[in-house]
Amino acid sequence: MKEAGRTKSGKGNMIESKDLVHEYSRRDEDGNITGIIRAIDGVDIQVKPGDFIAVLGANGSGKSTFAKHLNGLLFPTEGTLYIDGMDTSDSTNALFVRQTAGMVFQNPDNQIIANIVEEDVGFGPENMGVPTQEILKRVEESLKEVGMFEYRRHSPNRLSGGQKQRVAIAGIMAMRPKCIVLDEATAMLDPVGRKNVLGTVLRLNKKEKITIILITHYMEEVVQADYIYVMNKGKVALEGTPGEVFREEGKLEECRLTAPQITQLVRKLRKANIPIREDIFSEEELIRSLLLFKKNGR
Amino acid sequence: MLRDITIGQYYRADSVIHRLDARVKIVGTILYIISLFTFSSFQGYAVSVLFFGIMVTLSKVPFSYIVRGLKPILFMLVFTAALNLFWTPGTTIVEIGMLHLTWEGLYKAGFISLRLILLILGSSLMTLTTTPNQLTDGIEHLLRPLKYIHVPVHELALMMSIALRFIPILIEETDRIMKAQTARGADFESGNIARRLKNMLPILIPLFVSAVNRANDLALAMDARCYHGGDNRTKMHPLRYQGKDILAYGACVFYLVVLGIIVRI
Known part of the structure; x- marks a missing residue:
């Protein structure tokens, strides 16, 4: 895939959202719109390359809707969102956006496509049309990076939740993204699995300089983030370093979160x-x- | 209990047969099965059994393992054999009431049973030595010409492999739902068939809902990983014929030729 000739903007930020709005419309059986829900309501977020950013929010705060925008799975109703300088609302950018910002989802079982670990990791590069030799190299490197290389020939069904999530991360890494979005990727894991996945992500951030967007409602996970955005009712209610955010006890409570x-x-x-x-x-x-x-x- | 079910009973071993290209094995098996129907003489069966014996030895799969494949058709086997034994007209050996056991019947029953057994064993040898992935890959390649008449071959193969991936997950889910319903007093064991089927409803509905949700999630995850159909896609393990595959095709042709000569004589 070529990237040349694409217009770039967004002030050199990895993610640049300006007045981002997303509305879901509720429809009745005949397809008439019966109501509009504003899931995201004027969000401004800037993320520099190499940052580790956390987006915190209780259920229904709009954080997952925001995550889906970062990957071009949803398009803004109003406002703009640039990923590495590419406008996500331009559908010709979709494949490039997805290649730049990889996404790890919540349910480990529902995002593994192949019956063998290494073939699943190769799925992304296969879709991108990467030559065979290069795929094999990338799969090996990615599996080693997440510490799952010895399981390469296993069936995903025999792995634990944390191991499956690490395979999913390897699947994203094999696409050589600049940014990884984790959409509540640890929510279904046990404490050990959660720790392993977070450790892997942190290492990728420090060693490979990959921008990380961690979307979660677990406070304990965001301690190591460089910067935190707290979302409530579709808006950014609070932002700052972990220290600054945790100090705001009252505001956190308003967002249905606790330090x-x-x-x-x-x-x-x-x-x-x-x-x-x-x-x-x-x-x-x-x-x-x-x-x-x-x-x-x- | 439900977890133990495996589809496509692959037997892990390192043998020539295991390493063969899936396409050779599929084509070879089909040829073998067709060849079984082209003759009805002892010499012909001798050649077929010999050929099968060589393949089993080469595959390093224990024979007892292959024979297990016959279990599900045991009843059918006995039934057809019995029908042929007693209902074929000819010279009677023994007479039990209405039933006449004839020489011709014995002969025919033997042939048909042998044919059925070889048919089942031959195809189990293929599934035992080929992983489900290799099988779908092989089928995708073999059906490729159908693309020209707009059959979505790539999509069908992908659907097959996704189905294989989700069978164990859905089985586990069924198990979980059943236990949850049993814990709340559901009864799946008693009553007649109609009643039992009706009792299955509280299992099927949540299972369908969950399957649809999973499909939705999976579609999103595939989108996120740049899936956009079969165009411009590369393969991590492309199927490529090697020397041994050509040799295997040669062996199949050799078998057919020998069979032809022996049967003619």
């Missing part, structure tokens, strides 16, 4: 006059600073 347990605990400890830093997000860090306080404090 991570660690943050809540830190807040309570500080209220009880224990002088520890506010921006502690991990268990180990908290234990370390508490031990330090015990040694030096009194």
